Amino acid sequence: QADFFEKEEKMIFKKNPNLSLASNLDTLVISANVFENFKIKGNTFINAYSKVKFINDNLIGKCDSLCYNISDSIITLYEKPIMWYDQYQVFSDTIIINYFDKKINNLYLYSKPMMISIHDSLEYNQIKGKKMIGNFINNKLINIRVIGNGQSIYFLKEKDKTIGMNYLESSNINLVFKNKKINNINYEVIPHSLTTPIEDLKNEDRYLKGFSWRIDEKPLKNEIIHQ
Numbered sequence: 366q367a368d369f370f371e372k373e374e375k376m377i378f379k380k381n382p383n384l385s386l387a388s389n390l391d392t393l394v395i396s397a398n399v400f401e402n403f404k405i406k407g408n409t410f411i412n413a414y415s416k417v418k419f420i421n422d423n424l425i426g427k428c429d430s431l432c433y434n435i436s437d438s439i440i441t442l443y444e445k446p447i448m449w450y451d452q453y454q455v456f457s458d459t460i461i462i463n464y465f466d467k468k469i470n471n472l473y474l475y476s477k478p479m480m481i482s483i484h485d486s487l488e489y490n491q492i493k494g495k496k497m498i499g500n501f502i503n504n505k506l507i508n509i510r511v512i513g514n515g516q517s518i519y520f521l522k523e524k525d526k527t528i529g530m531n532y533l534e535s536s537n538i539n540l541v542f543k544n545k546k547i548n549n550i551n552y553e554v555i556p557h558s559l560t561t562p563i564e565d566l567k568n569e570d571r572y573l574k575g576f577s578w579r580i581d582e583k584p585l586k587n588e589i590i591h592q
Contacts, residue, residue, distance in 0.1 A: 375403040383590065384411065384433075388467035391504045393421045395431070396589045408436040417442075418584040423504055423545070424448050424469075427584055428460070438465040449583055450506055451545040454481045456579070457497070472499035472506075477575050480509070480540075484520040485527060491573045492517045492538065506545070511538040516573055517550075521560070530566055533558045 378400040386393040397413035404410070411433040418427045426448030433440045440462040447456040457474035464470070474497040482490045495513030499506055515538040521529045535556035541549040561570070 375401060377401050384413070386464065386467065390468055391421045391423070393419060393464070393469070394590055395419045397431075408434065410434055418589045419448075420584070420586060420589045421469075421504065423506065424450055425584060425586070425589075427582060433464075438463060440464050447579055447582065452482045454579065455479070455497075456577070468504050469501045471501065472497075472509075474498075478511075479573065479575055479577075481576070481578060483578075483580075488520045488527060488530075488571065489576070489578060490517075490519050491576060492540070493573050493575060494538065506542050508542060509540040511540070513537070515552075518571070518573055520563075527563050529560050529562045530571065531558060531560045532570070 379398070381396065381398065382400050384395040384397075384400060386395070395413060395417065396419070397417045398415040399413070401412040401414075402409070403412075413431045413433075415429065416427075417429065417431050419425070426442075426446065428442040428446035429444030431440060431442045442460040442462070445456070446460040447454065448460070449455070455474065455478070457478035458476035459474075461473040461475070462469055462471075463473070476496070477493075478497040479491060479493040480497070481492075484490050492511060492515070494511035494515040497509055497511050499509045501507065513536060515535045517531075517533045517538065519531045519533075520527050521531060533556045535552040535554050537553040539551040539553070540547050541551070
């Protein structure tokens, strides 16, 4: 269902519409309760409201609302945006996607960004910083740069048994991905590092400030594409 408002040059789509941004590489599908398509000073925008979910071959995520500035190739996610890239959960107060030439080129996470992956049932590897920038080639994530106040927690295993936890601080951290997993971690400044044996670890030290494991919110594919 669509309503057209000629004076405002606006169309409103209701009843669980989907927006498909197709390319030769992949298709980014976005679902929401309502879409608005409109123009301001020659620029074309699409707004999506309430229960926004999205998916392509590499990412799946959700937020409360988003704005797609078609003219600038920018998608901005608002209100507790979160996404999952294979085993990694990534969230921030605001997430911006550069969707140029029909593919994801960059991912910008501003204000309280964090990336989490589960290590064991009660243990989570975590990285946070002032902001994060992800770079993609052909819709595949190749690296994430953590810029400012970088902190990480990694649990250490030996013979399938967790033996300790490493806490690390470094102003800037570069995460290199290969086959959808972190393959290498580079530190621009010599990091401050502290390793604690698992038996000496306090529960409150297992988590970075702002930690939130939200796997129960992860949308299913058929919730997005087959509404």
